[in-house]
Amino acid sequence: MRVAVYLPAEDKTQWWVDMLQGLLPGWDVVSLDAAADPETVDFAVVWRPRTGDLARFRNLRAIVSIGAGIDHVLADSELPSDVPIIRTVGADLTQRMREYVALHVLRHHRDMPRQLLAQAQNDWHAIVVPVAPNRTVGVMGLGNLGAAAATTLAQLGFATRGWSKSEKTIDGVTCFAGQGGFDTFLDGCDILVNLLPLTDQTRGLLNASLFRKLPKGACVINCARGPHLVEDDLVAALDSGQIKQATLDVFHIEPLPTDHPFWSHPAVTVTPHVASQIDAATGGRLIANNLMTFAKTGTCDDVADAERGY
CATH class of the missing domain: 3.40.50.720 (NAD(P)-binding Rossmann-like Domain)
Incomplete structure (x- = not known):
């Protein structure tokens, strides 16, 4: 399984890549911008992706929001409409x-x-x-x-x-x-x-x-x-x-x-958007567990309803 990761700050993206790689042994975790062959990417883990970022991954099985909300993903006007979005909650x-x-x-x-x-x-x-x-x-x-x-x-x-x-x-x-x-x-x-x-x-x-x-x-x-x-x-x-x-x-x-x-x-x-800001280590474990469950079953408990927006 290959996972592409994107956050607006490059250093944070690499931190998440390294952290998720340790939690997903046997998987290949890369930064979204370093995914040389988009056809091979199964999952995208993102926060505020840029318009068009996700559309180029034509075999994407699911998108993971690094957070409980999915509005930042839905804001992408080129977002593939048939790809499930997984919230990070807990x-x-x-x-x-x-x-x-x-x-x-x-x-x-x-x-x-x-x-x-x-x-x-x-x-x-x-x-x-x-x-x-x-x-x-x-x-x-x-x-x-x-x-x-x-x-x-x-x-x-x-x-x-x-x-x-x-x-x-x-x-x-x-x-x-x-x-x-x-x-x-x-x-x-x-x-x-x-x-x-x-x-x-x-x-x-x-x-x-x-x-x-x-x-x-x-x-x-x-x-x-x-x-x-x-x-x-x-x-x-x-x-x-x-x-x-x-x-x-x-x-x-x-x-x-x-x-x-x-x-x-x-x-x-x-306050600087900290009300329910998850620490990265906890978030990483939640995301890794959801990814492994989704890979095995095709779904997980935290799949959002994109039509409702949450």
Whole structure:
């Protein structure tokens, strides 16, 4: 079996080539650009492939996304439509997202940005907030990561609700589904967490119309994909006070340009796409196991639904 690997940074590509080669004894692992005979490549392991990169491998059996999302693969306008795409998911990614969401929901709940400002001003300022059961937190997207995050928030005591395209049932979480339940879900959400997959239907969903449906002074956390957010609408909502604070882990352009206004906005916390960033060693083991399973059976548990986008 031959595997071609591509990441935007050449040194990272070679690191992954070497690492996967050690995990796949008897296989041939090469960088995508070094695959001299495209006809012999069985699998491609990629992050943000370039347009046309994958179309030249005419015998490709599957494409592996180095990450849970597949939108970066589907963005290739020349992508072969009949090749399965395998997501990289697992307990490690889920745990990391649980930690990130809990951390930043608690930060907003306890108004830590304001507390840190008081410290910077030598201001002994007691900030008293409602207890968690009196704070409503909404999670948009109830897939593996969203359901785990919502469960964690409910276990912390928050009045937790979730919204998804199709109906879900999660212990301790009030679930809403479809367009008919969306506005009801948003109404009263003090803190909104976005964990939706990026699709044509969800692109730009975090916009001025949505922000107006939240209570004045609500907080927003986006740890899904940058294009979910209409950036100018968020800045306007923050400046008007409709949105009190925002935590953003994902952006339209990454790395976030150094002159971007989010860096200096007093109500925005920026993190560099680390909410559920898997460590490479764990990711490599997950990918190797999926590749070996797929090679033997023609499928694996983490094959995505390309039509749905996740």
